[in-house]
Amino acid sequence: MTYLFDETLRAQIGERLAAFPREALHEGTLKRAAVAITVVPHGTGAGFLLTRRAPRMNAHAGQWALPGGRADKGEDAVEAALRELREEIALDLDPAEVLGMLDDYPTRSGYLITPVVVWAADTSAMTPNPGEVQSIHPFALGELTRPDSPVFLTIPESDRPVIRLPLGEDHIHAPTAAVLYQFGEVGLRGRQTRVAELEQPVWAWR
Numbered sequence: 219m220t221y222l223f224d225e226t227l228r229a230q231i232g233e234r235l236a237a238f239p240r241e242a243l244h245e246g247t248l249k250r251a252a253v254a255i256t257v258v259p260h261g262t263g264a265g266f267l268l269t270r271r272a273p274r275m276n277a278h279a280g281q282w283a284l285p286g287g288r289a290d291k292g293e294d295a296v297e298a299a300l301r302e303l304r305e306e307i308a309l310d311l312d313p314a315e316v317l318g319m320l321d322d323y324p325t326r327s328g329y330l331i332t333p334v335v336v337w338a339a340d341t342s343a344m345t346p347n348p349g350e351v352q353s354i355h356p357f358a359l360g361e362l363t364r365p366d367s368p369v370f371l372t373i374p375e376s377d378r379p380v381i382r383l384p385l386g387e388d389h390i391h392a393p394t395a396a397v398l399y400q401f402g403e404v405g406l407r408g409r410q411t412r413v414a415e416l417e418q419p420v421w422a423w424r
Contacts, residue, residue: 223259235405254335260358271350272350320400359406
């Protein structure tokens with residue numbers, strides 16, 4: 219499905235996120251983090267941004283990721299997500315461009331991720347910070363509503379299903395896959411789907 223990048227889409231996503239009773243978790247042992255699901259113009263329609271992590275990164279180098287990271291002391295999720303967008307890909311957005319938030323997602327590696335959905339009409343100044351980001355990749359929003367997506371796998375290490383999302387000719391795993399799956403379900407389809415129990419592959423537990 220093709221989604222047009224217009225005010226109708228912006229209003230629709232905002233309304234669906236506002237109506238969604240998001241689950242804010244309070245697990246004191248986990249470190250707070252935020253990621254930005256950034257809706258952008260893409261071709262003749264709308265898309266979202268993913269990055270490839272820089273190869274020099276200590277953790278998960280070269281992997282697909284949403285812009286984001288650990289929240290600084292005193293920051294809320296929105297402030298952290300907007301700061302990470304500036305630092306990682308030089309995208310400076312006003313808080314008025316925030317459309318809403320999704321459920322907190324606890325990771326095996328000790329983070330509690332809050333996904334923040336933002337609208338970015340102008341990405342002309344966008345450029346990767348080479349210390350953190352190898353490259354920036356826009357994908358059509360329709361990738362999140364593909365009929366062959368998501369895929370659920372079983373692993374002997376967990377009784378929870380491992381989620382995998384096809385993306386172009388590649389695929390991504392949780393936590394990024396879980397966050398994007400919920401955005402597709404809630405923001406694009408208007409459903410109330412939870413993802414906290416969706417598992418990560420074992421290599422992402424570190």
